[in-house]
Amino acid sequence: MATMESLIGLVNRIQRACTVLGDHGGEGLSLWEALPTVAVVGGQSSGKSSVLESVVGRDFLPRGSGIVTRRPLVLQLHKTDRGQTEYAEFLHAPKRKLTDFAAVRKEIADETDRITGKSKQISNIPIHLSVYSPNVVNLTLIDLPGLTKVAVEGQPDTIVEDIENMVRSYVEKPNCIILAISPANQDIATSDAIKLAREVDPSGDRTFGVVTKLDLMDKGTNALDVLEGRSYRLQHPWVGIVNRSQADINRNVDMIAARRKEREYFETSPEYGHLASKMGSEYLAKLLSQHLELVIRQRIPSIIALINKTIDELNAELDRIGRPIAVDSGAQLYTILELCRAFDRVFKEHLDGGRPGGDRIYGVFDHQLPAALKKLPFDRHLSLRNVQKVVSEADGYQPHLIAPEQGYRRLIDGSINYFKGPAEASVDAVHMVLKELVRKSIVATEELKRFPSLQADIANAANESLERFREESRRTVMRLVDMESSYLTVEFFRKLHLEPEKTPNSNPNAPNAADRYSDNNFRRIGANVSAYIGMVCDTLKNTIPKAVVHCQVREAKRALLNNFYVQVGRREKEQLGAMLDEDPALMEKRTAIAKRLELYKSARDEIDAVAWK
Numbered sequence: 001m002a003t004m005e006s007l008i009g010l011v012n013r014i015q016r017a018c019t020v021l022g023d024h025g026g027e028g029l030s031l032w033e034a035l036p037t038v039a040v041v042g043g044q045s046s047g048k049s050s051v052l053e054s055v056v057g058r059d060f061l062p063r064g065s066g067i068v069t070r071r072p073l074v075l076q077l078h079k080t081d082r083g084q085t086e087y088a089e090f091l092h093a094p095k096r097k098l099t100d101f102a103a104v105r106k107e108i109a110d111e112t113d114r115i116t117g118k119s120k121q122i123s124n125i126p127i128h129l130s131v132y133s134p135n136v137v138n139l140t141l142i143d144l145p146g147l148t149k150v151a152v153e154g155q156p157d158t159i160v161e162d163i164e165n166m167v168r169s170y171v172e173k174p175n176c177i178i179l180a181i182s183p184a185n186q187d188i189a190t191s192d193a194i195k196l197a198r199e200v201d202p203s204g205d206r207t208f209g210v211v212t213k214l215d216l217m218d219k220g221t222n223a224l225d226v227l228e229g230r231s232y233r234l235q236h237p238w239v240g241i242v243n244r245s246q247a248d249i250n251r252n253v254d255m256i257a258a259r260r261k262e263r264e265y266f267e268t269s270p271e272y273g274h275l276a277s278k279m280g281s282e283y284l285a286k287l288l289s290q291h292l293e294l295v296i297r298q299r300i301p302s303i304i305a306l307i308n309k310t311i312d313e314l315n316a317e318l319d320r321i322g323r324p325i326a327v328d329s330g331a332q333l334y335t336i337l338e339l340c341r342a343f344d345r346v347f348k349e350h351l352d353g354g355r356p357g358g359d360r361i362y363g364v365f366d367h368q369l370p371a372a373l374k375k376l377p378f379d380r381h382l383s384l385r386n387v388q389k390v391v392s393e394a395d396g397y398q399p400h401l402i403a404p405e406q407g408y409r410r411l412i413d414g415s416i417n418y419f420k421g422p423a424e425a426s427v428d429a430v431h432m433v434l435k436e437l438v439r440k441s442i443v444a445t446e447e448l449k450r451f452p453s454l455q456a457d458i459a460n461a462a463n464e465s466l467e468r469f470r471e472e473s474r475r476t477v478m479r480l481v482d483m484e485s486s487y488l489t490v491e492f493f494r495k496l497h498l499e500p501e502k503t504p505n506s507n508p509n510a511p512n513a514a515d516r517y518s519d520n521n522f523r524r525i526g527a528n529v530s531a532y533i534g535m536v537c538d539t540l541k542n543t544i545p546k547a548v549v550h551c552q553v554r555e556a557k558r559a560l561l562n563n564f565y566v567q568v569g570r571r572e573k574e575q576l577g578a579m580l581d582e583d584p585a586l587m588e589k590r591t592a593i594a595k596r597l598e599l600y601k602s603a604r605d606e607i608d609a610v611a612w613k
């Protein structure tokens with residue numbers, strides 16, 4: 001008996017857990033569907049409510065003429081320790097413990113009306129009621145509206161069919177144990193309950209036949225043919241019941257007295273005396289419990305399988321959104337560094353290939369830089385007029401005697417200065433590409449998805465580093481350009497003097513004094529400077545990319561987060577925790593899943609414990 005109660009108590013616990021989880025059955029194979037329930041089925045006034053009440057041992061169901069039960073009532077009975085006060089609790093009004101069962105009766109009626117209105121309409125939305133009492137057996141029972149053959153005044157014509165369909169929707173489920181109520185003063189062959197039970201459970205495996213109103217049979221007749229299984233055979237024995245008559249109810253005969261009276265009836269009955277130990281509401285309750293135990297034992301493997309499947313699904317979901325983060329600072333630091341490394345990996349893939357973006361750096365050198373160099377305004381700077389102007393200014397009050405050394409220097413310096421623009425532009429262009437790759441890499445790092453704070457931290461640290469690399473790179477390329485001004489390639493100018501004059505109408509020897517100030521000569525100076533600048537340009541076209549890659553790209557690959565690592569290493573526990581802050585919605589989701597997981601795991605543990613007893 002003890003194991004049986006713990007078993008059924010367990011079922012009640014799981015069912016309550018399902019209800020809390022919003023699992024009311026319905027789609028697919030839910031936990032609720034896998035567990036057995038008991039539904040009370042019968043024609044109107046057949047004694048359904050009376051049977052239910054005597055199984056429960058309390059008066060609490062609404063009574064009256066016509067259809068009283070108009071919504072399914074899901075009734076969970078919980079056995080409590082001896083001496084505890086009895087109380088009832090509705091799912092729609094949790095935390096309100098009702099000790100007055102007249103109030104329970106009223107609330108059922110009111111709650112029915114809330115959905116159906118005061119009409120005689122029916123609704124298939126169930127009312128959930130739990131009863132806690134030392135005087136009950138752990139059971140879940142469902143009271144259903146009485147089957148009827150004709151609609152009464154004020155009811156739609158479809159009512160007969162509607163009720164039948166609703167009742168069928170409960171009893172056709174394979175886990176439903178049917179308590180089929182038939183009054184003894186009617187021919188069993190015309191019993192609505194038996195008709196429906198036969199339809200949904202032809203083998204009679206899960207149907208319990210209950211005969212009420214044995215005391216109301218005509219003198220000289222009895223229900224032995226039915227009770228002994230000769231009229232209609234079921235897998236389970238028929239149980240005869242004597243409930244309180246209307247007169248008893250009117251006289252307020254209580255449940256205990258009614259049970260005693262029922263027991264006496266069978267013990268003293270000439271017809272049913274030999275069956276006395278197998279008759280009555282108490283026996284029916286015991287029979288039901290025993291059967292439930294059997295059914296649940298059979299279901300345990302499939303229930304555990306269902307729970308395991310759900311646990312697997314929840315675990316997979318947790319893996320997908322990420323496990324909870326460690327709480328000690330060592331583990332947090334480790335996690336942060338791991339995440340940084342994951343980011344770094346992705347970033348390097350972008351640079352080295354495998355992921356797109358790195359090729360844009362080559363684009364800067366191959367395309368942008370040469371194009372910018374080509375656009376430099378040397379034509380204007382080395383125009384006849386400007387050469388003349390610069391050379392004259394350089395000469396000052398004393399015109400040059402042999403070659404305009406100062407003029408050459410000034411023209412070359414002025415030209416070289418123009419290279420600073422494209423050199424700086426290359427530095428900036430590569431900087432922008434690297435910055436964009438950092439942004440892309442953060443988005444592309446799966447592991448970082450849950451940590452928006454850390455994403456921002458890494459982005460800031462990386463961008464700070466890139467800024468430093470840019471500064472270094474800028475200094476380096478400027479130095480390259482400056483170096484070109486610092487020392488000119490002597491050889492180039494030596495060669496110049498050896499070359500014969502190419503201009504027509506001029507002396508093949510060195511220019512004479514008059515020639516030196518001719519347009520031709522200035523043109524020649526311009527051409528010489530231009531050729532020299534062309535040479536410098538070719539050099540810088542090669543050295544600027546080397547400097548940029550050396551200072552920016554190589555450093556980004558080598559040491560993008562080095563400073564960050566140093567900073568993180570110094571941080572306190574709280575700061576580390578804050579860096580691992582997650583999206584609140586995600587955290588909530590994880591908590592919810594973890595809670596469900598706990599519930600399912602404890603359900604499994606409990607079932608395991610019972611299963612191995």
Ligand SMILES: Nc1nc2c(ncn2[C@@H]2O[C@H](COP(=O)(O)OP(=O)(O)OP(=O)(O)O)[C@@H](O)[C@H]2O)c(=O)[nH]1
Binds near residue numbers: 042047049145
């Ligand atoms: N004498 C006697 N009266 C009974 C017995 N069972 C039920 N009654 C009476 O029959 C009437 C109907 O009983 P209920 O238990 O309300 O029947 P029900 O099937 O729940 O009725 P609805 O919910 O209206 O469909 C009541 O007046 C009961 O007192 C019985 O075994 N003996």
